[in-house]
Amino acid sequence: MNKSFDLIVLGVGMAAVNAANKCADAGWSVAVVDELPYGGTCALRGCDPKKMLRRGAEIIDSARLMQGKGIEPNDLAINWPDLIAFAQTFTGRMPEKIEGGLERNGVTTLHGTAQFVGEDTIEIEGQGRFQANHILIATGAKPRPVDVPGAEHLTNSTEFMRMDALPKRILFIGGGFVSFEFGHIAARAGSEVQIIDRGDRPLKAFDTNLVEKLVARGEEIGVGLRRRTSLKSIATDGVEFIVTVEKNGETEDLHADLVVHGAGRVPEIDRLNLSAANIEAGDKGIAVNEYLQSLSNPKIYAAGDAANTHGPPLTPVAVFEGKVAASNMLKGNQTKPDYRGVPSAVFTIPELTRVGMLEEEAEEAGYNIRVAENDTGNWYSNLRVGETCAATRIIIDKDTDTILGAHLLGPEYGEIINFFGLAMRLSLTTRDLKKLVAAYPSVGSDLGSML
Structure with missing residues (x-):
């Protein structure tokens, strides 16, 4: 060799x-x-198998949203071993x-x-x-290493996606992508889900207003969030895990069948x-x-x-x-990476997306901004699927009419965010974007109205 x-x-x-x-x-x-x-x-x-698991949760959620609108979802359920095999x-x-x-x-x-x-x-x-x-x-x-007694009891996202059966009570540590994405899947599969986050604001990289809407949507389907709560230790009695947490100087024991690491990488x-x-x-x-x-x-x-x-x-x-x-x-060193217009998405249900600056970041940078804000929960594309939790916030530079940031929460908005990312990479104006003639009725046809 x-x-x-x-x-x-x-x-x-x-x-x-x-x-x-x-x-x-x-x-x-x-x-x-x-x-x-x-x-x-x-x-x-990570991303690929996770989104295949999410598909099962999407089906469950979509059917429930259409209850009373022609769909009876009562007997619909996720077969976890089959979903993992898929x-x-x-x-x-x-x-x-x-x-x-x-x-x-x-x-x-x-x-x-x-x-x-x-x-x-x-x-x-x-x-x-x-x-x-x-x-x-x-x-x-x-x-990320977690330095508390009993940290060896934590399950990571890799192990989560290999489990033959989904436990009844699941506790996620940390308020980031892993906890929210897997929490939304597990809740639709029938688990009782809690997320503990040591800060006041989960999913810190995303628009605060949209995060709060997502948190409320998650609570409706059984994803609980405990803010300002720190992990102190994890123990087991052979039957369940006893997770000691601290909030405002007081400790409390939580009980779970699975404790998942979602505290970053x-x-x-x-x-x-x-x-x-x-x-x-x-x-x-x-x-x-x-x-x-x-x-x-x-x-x-x-x-x-x-x-x-x-x-x-x-x-x-x-x-x-x-x-x-x-x-x-x-x-030889001639090329530099171009990070403009790179979108990110939290594939909860509905999905939360971002590209570019947050509103506060644009203000701190001194831009003269306009914020195009819409509650899209009653727009046709969301009414059609029964989803009322949907909103958009687009940060626009008034002086150049270009997009500084786009923040979207709603069904299929993981696709729409790519239009905004491309607009930022190509320095397109909002006037350019409004020239799009989209297939109708499609989610993409909402783009111009978001501006």
């Missing part, structure tokens, strides 16, 4: 696959290595598909735990040492022995310059969740960062 390459990529998620293929296409000798099945978090343990029809084939695609492109595929042993050399456990002219770190992220870099390669890193990942090159070792680049960049921790960002890193390794 060749043990010297032009490029070695650590990790085989989306950033890694795109970078490896781009460099291999250019004629470089490339190897990838991962200790887990190929595919990364999104394809195997998600695995996708995740089960992805590692082989990804590995096969890499190999057909001439990439050497390696498996095992890798560590640095020099500035351009790694060692793979049981396989020896491998040297490369460039090394790309794209190892992704892992659940951190870069998966601590086992790489970065010091052996003189690689600077911090809590947010590998320290890189604007070209995604290590600040301390020019042979090293980083992309995705492993890198400390200005991009949000999203799969599409990892994809284009992988491509940018590959381009800069191939041609």
Whole structure:
């Protein structure tokens, strides 16, 4: 086996696959290595299987919203083992598909735990040492360590999506994506769900007004939220978990059949022995310059969740960062990642989305703004499906008529947010957007009215 390459990529998620293929296409000798099945978090343990589970919850919710409107949903229920099996029809084939695609492109595929042993050399456990002219770190992220007694009892999102049965009482720790998305799925599947959040404002990156609407919608279907509540310990008596929490200086014991980690993620870099390669890193990942090159070792680049960049921790960002890193390794540092107009979505039911600035951020930046605010719960596209929880808030620069930020809560708004993201990337004005002639009746036809 060749043990010297032009490029070695650590990790085989989306950033890694795109970078490896781009460099291999250019004629470089490339190897990838991962200790887990190929595919990364999104394809195997995150966005993709999660949204397949969400489909079951969507069906349940849609039927209930149409009760008394021609649909009788009383006997409709989620068969959890079958739903998990459905998600695995996708995740089960992805590692082989990804590995096969890499190999057909001439990439050497390696498996095992890798560590640095020099500035351009790694060692793979049981396989020896491998040297490369460039090394790309794209190892992704892992659940943030939780430092309380009994933290070993926490279930993470990966384990959640492998459970054969869904427990009756589920407690989620943290007020972020994981807790809200899985909480909304579990509640529709019949579980009693609570989320504890140590802050006053869950889903902090999203518009406060829309978050509060979503919280109220969640409470209607059984997703409870405890604010300003800190986790102190987790214990078990062999039958249930006893979770001690603190609020306003007073402690309380909560009882649950499952406790799920939803307290954020951190870069998966601590086992790489970065010091052996003189690689600077911090809590947010590998320290890189604007070209995604290590600040301390020019042979090293980083992309995705492993890198400390200005991009949000999203799969599409990892994809284009992988491509940018590959381009800069191939041609010299010429390309910088463009983070304009990158949308994000919380796939609750209904979904909550954002692109660009919050209102307060635009005000702090000194923009002369107009906020186009709409309660869309009575608009035809939502009336049609029985959903009354829907609203939009668009932040517009009065001076240029361009979009500074868009915030949407409602069915299928995860698709509409992409229009706003594209408008921001292309500097389109609201007048440009209103020129759209959309298929009608479609959710997209509401775009102009949102402005």
